[in-house]
Amino acid sequence: MDKKVAVYICQGCDIGSSLDVEALSTVATDECDAALCRDHECLCGEAGRELITQDIEGGANAVVVAGCSPRFMPDAFAFEGCQVERVNLREHVVWSHEPNDEDTQMLAADYLRMGIVRAQKAELPEPFEEEIDKTILVVGGGVTGMEAAVNAAGAGYDVVLVEKEAELGGWSAKFAKTFPHRSPYRDPQPIPVADRITEVEGHDRITVHTGTTIEGISGQPGQFDVSLRSNGTTTACRAGAIVQATGWKPYDASRLDHLGYGRCPNVITNVQMEELIALGEIKRPSDGKAARRIAFVQCAGSRDQEHLPYCSGVCCRVSIKQALLAREFDAESEAYVLYKDIRSPGQYEDFYRRAQEDTGIFFTKANVVGVEESGDHNLLVEAEDTLLGGKIQVEADLVVLATGMVPVAADGEGLRRYADAKAVVEKGEAGGQLDAAKQTVEDLAHLEGTAILNLDYRQGPDLPGFKYDFPDSHFICFPYETRRTGIYAAGCVRAPNDSQASREDGAGAALKAIQSVDLLSRGAAVHPRWGDTSYPEFFLQRCTQCKRCTEECPFGTLNEDVKGTPQPNPTRCRRCGICMGACPERIISFKDYSVEIVSSMIKSVEIPDEFEEKPRLLGLLCENDAYPALDTAGLKRIQHSAYIRFIPVRCLGSVNIVWVADALSRGFDGILLIGCKSGDDYQCHFIRGSELMGTRSDNIREKLKQLALEEERVRLEQLPITDWDKLPQIINEFAEEIEEIGMNPFKGF
């Protein structure tokens, strides 16, 4: 399609008074071959928009709007069927640089050149449209799963609910009472789970499969082919999105030998205590006698680096509930609660107060160091760091260990490593690789048979575990999201929750799943590139099967054939472009974002010669955090060096090394790459973008060495969006450093 590029320069918001707009027009039309260039005092207004609409009707099919940041007025500059490029002359030029200055004018001209080149090279994305199934598969029939099912079904979506146990209800169906969820938050209350089960089982849109496991899930969101296994028979169904609500299991108390579990018959877990409570009386396992002195050891294995480093958030309230119920059963009994901190958030403080009122329930802060038997299977609990003064011992008939919650999730990536290693061992190839593989098989043998979703994904059959093995994407902006598009974690598999919070999770995840299938049906991406209809295309004739793209994709988008050629699954994709950054053959591109487009933009920048003493720096900015941070700095009129030219990138992980090479050989003096925070508490919207860039920068250093250039010419920075005020300083310091190093000797070649 022939491009007819129309350029519009807005004069509003100080742009007209700070720049020579006429000179910019000349750049657009004479130098960059734009079909036309107009300016207007307020482009986003009615008249301005009218100007553009008329030109589009007159045949313009690509529009370049030079004005404010693309983060502002997106609706004003959206024209159906017409490609629109925004050039940020406001925040990044006139509000952050000296007005009517030679360097500012050069900066604006370069941004305009880059924008026009982009408009010329990019194409309007065509959505990937295939038949999308909107059925929602809910895995797990506990409170969370049932809530997700009821909510999704209530919103008009078909639901397939799979539960591996014979009955629905999960833990909640096994427990007699829970702590109160409503005012006055004083007494344990029954769990209304039976009603929910009836509702789920009777719902027209919900198909319940109990006693069923998942044999396999292939395909991609909107087109998942699910095979279910129940009593030796396999049934197939199709689903569009998945809610994983597989819940929790108690922490393995047999690892808590120091607390007497396994050693002393009268040391039990809080889950076992629930079983006793369900029977209506608290009897000692050793002799069946009534337990009159019950010691609760809080944080048994929780908030402990050796065991579970986290707080499960419910154990304190569970123990308080159990103490109250035990006292209700037997007024002569006493409960001793030994805690690190009582965590009873919000209104649950009243529940804690309720237990405190009872003179038969004793609380003390303590770090329990051991539990020993003292004859007749009685127990002696030893604790230190109490406020009672020094070490203490408490005698008890029964000790309840308040163990924490462990997610019922499979380690998808571990399972993949295990499968790969097993394959190597089976092949039996000689060499060091074989020994390493044998070791891996041994180390990961415990994962055998743990798979839950059995996804046919190259990167593993289950969700990748993250912090503490919870498969949540672990980023506060995206609740329920996981690192697999269209699969959402909810309830205790996502994070330790009480049943109330689990229900909220179930509803939330159902909405996420609905949002996902609806967007898919329009060929659009889910969060964070919400609504993006572009998707990566592979020029497979040139693929060398290096597998970098299949390995590096954070979302498991790509499968491989036997040779290792990537097999795209567009609806699994979140359009970050990490595969594009990874590909050494540069065969992966989006219609509106490609190696070629960005390279052309880099090359469009005018590089003054060495003697003008005007260095040129290239900045590749992550558009999620760093770009808005620079906008904010501009809004606050914080000035930065006029020698740098920024290009927004979808993710730092999408930066292809060739851009760096292109920039350096073109004569740029330095390159600044700014991405999101990586590490354990990463803020990267695509999980590992800046981390990957970190590893790729080793290759960059290599490249610099080949070119006999200083390493300092390329700098990688990580910037949380909240540090916007530091960004101009980072830019200026980098500019100063490059000036000290001197000009790039490749200028003018």
Next chain:
Amino acid sequence: MTESLLLKPDRKFVESIVTSGGGDLKKCFQCATCSVVCELSTSRTPFPRKEMAWAQWGLKDKLFADPDIWRCYQCNDCSTKCPRGARPGDVLAAVREQAVKHYAVPHFLGVWVNQIKRLPLLILIPVILLAVALVARPTLEQAFAFGPPHGFYAEMVPHWLLIGLFTFFTGLAFLGAVVGVMRFWRAMAKADLLADQSDNMVGFVPSVMRTVQSIFSHAKFGKCGTEAPRRWAHILAFYGFLALFATTVWAVIDMYINPRFFGIDSMYPFGMMHPIKILANVGAVLLIVGCYRAIRDRIRRQAEDGGSTSFDWIFVWLLLAVGVTGAVTEILRLIAEPTGAAVPLYTAYSVYFVHLVLVFGLLVYLPYSKFAHIVYRTTALVYAERSGRTREVRLLEAGAATSMRVAESGGQTVNSD
């Protein structure tokens, strides 16, 4: 490393604290706000948080061996600052009541004296004793030559009879108190030994001197923030009682010691302008005013938080009653003596009898009532001085004063360590 303490959680004790004024004890969640506001709290003794923790578990042995519970004057700064409304100040008062009962010899008196239902019996005992004494009077008078009675009321009950009777029973009570105090002292010393905190000892005499000085100045009371008005009530009652006690002792000396051993004629009964009489009358006024103020403040507080128990009420009303009946006795003598008529005479005698019964109650029941704080608090204060507990506070105060001076002079505060 100290030995582990085997907890013996005692629900009964917890309930006794809860029912004797420490009803909010269980609300404590051990945040230590109380210890932050309390000036008695030191780096080694987070007071009263540790007492609250002990009390919540019913660790009475720990509490009864703790001098700090008596060093508290219940200023209730902790109670007003407590974020959970656990009212540690009131809990400590309840613990002190339990401590008095615990150390009482004989034990049953400790229980009886503070029970409203035992009140008639407790009144009946001195009534019977006095009655028996009056019946026995002629016999005794024949056996011993006590000389003529000293004045108006002595016609009814001669002083020798009163002195004999009161000295005997007060002496018994005193012995009980001595045993209680000794047990208390030993318990405190043992607890410190176990806790490895028996170093840092101060001499006994300086400890007593400091304690006496502190009691007479009411300096600690002066630091009570929330309940500052109580200082004046206590000062008045304290000095009033002291004056009356001293003049009573002097009267005994005047009547029986001076004539017999020093050949000085008894000046009893003293004229209204006699210095001793003036002192006694001033003492009576102070006592009555002090008690009145105490009761008034208690009633006011009762409306706010209901902190007073029968332990508190019985004592303060008794003290007021002693003061008032004493004053009325004196006034009635002034009316009845000149007339010699029967009605005023028997009215005066009746009131006098009531006064004697009340004085008996006050003195003989002293070690078992709230009045016992005289002995236990004094003992605890001496022990606290002797065991070096007060040192940190004194150093802190001195340090604060020094640094304030340094600050005023514009210099930098230097840590003296």
